[in-house]
Amino acid sequence: MTVTTINHTSRAHAVLSASAADRWMHCPPSARLAEQYPQTSSSYAEEGTRAHEIAEQCLRAFKDGQPEPIYEGDDQRIRGELDVYINGIIETYNAELAIHPDTTLILESKVDFSQYVPDGFGTADVIIMAGSRMYVIDLKFGQGVEVNAPGNPQLRLYGLGAYHLYEDLYDITHIMLEIRQPRKDHYSCDFMTVEDLIQWGNEVVKPTAATAYEGKGEFVCGDWCRFCPVKNCKHRATVNQKLMEEHPDPAALNKKELGTILQQLGQVKSWMDTLTSYATDQILSGEQIPGWKLVEGRSVRKYIDEDKVAEKLKSEGYAEATIYEKVLLGITKMEKAIGKKLFADLLGDLVVKPAGAPTLAPESDKRKPYNQQQQILEEMEIEEE
Ligand code: SF4
CATH class of the missing domain: 1.10.287 (Helix Hairpins)
Structure with a gap:
């Protein structure tokens, strides 16, 4: 079986990249200033890159009617966590196919939006062409910050690029922009007409991008600073x-x-x-910050090799009951071990989810307000049981 995979690590970065659009659209001079700082990666970013590669391989195998690659080790865990995403894309494709027989699934499409943003290009994870509708779907593998589609400039830029790439081949009137974030069980979409998207590109993006490209404009602070290299x-x-x-x-x-x-x-x-x-x-990196130094943080002792420790103690005559403790599997591991359905059937009545501690959150937070009385009642019920 041949599975062609784009090397996601080598996705190039433009001065005004789509992934940083939220930042440079709010704070245009950050684009040129950020160029002077090294691009860093993190283990989270590397994991995200691998997740994109695996998702692409699996969807490509589906598209080509081939079996999926078999994953081992950490890749197997990532594949499991992508389940909802991969199945979701296949479901959307199949649902559209049932209505529009010429529905097309396009993976990892390089999109060019340079008519709005100088040197602007990017890669759309998934595009589905279905009748007059085009889906532009972005996988977010992070499980920290929830990412939303409405107003999301990265997704809109991909939408613009995808539209211009395929406008001669397909009669597209509407664009469904989607973020799918499987590890947060989060799905978000924004449905736009092509006219509205192009109007946003011409009236909002074009002038801001020109200012940012020249290194001009006003510095503005906000949430986007978190991801700024400056x-x-x-x-x-x-x-x-x-x-x-x-x-x-x-x-x-x-x-x-x-x-x-x-x-x-x-x-x-x-x-x-x-x-x-x-x-x-x-x-x-060897620089001095006046008045500051680095010290060793707190650390805890750990065995170098648990098997050797056990071997040694057993050879000294210690019984297993003395050196091991019997621990019941945690809920997630138990669910995996016996299967979700059986877990629910057998243990459903024996599992509770205690209320979380009251946490301060802005009024815009989606969770319902903490109800102290309700929590006390629930705790009393659990205790009685
Ligand atoms: S830290 Fe914030 S204000 Fe400063 S350049 Fe970056 S985005 Fe702009």
């Missing part, structure tokens, strides 16, 4: 220092002031985390 940004420092100075004595805060400060706290905390990791990296 870790030591002066503008961000000035804004956050001002935020901290502006507030009166905490003892005299009224409720309105408290609400405002809480809203700003996330931004200040994220800036402080950025500065801490930036300073750590600087010292590790």
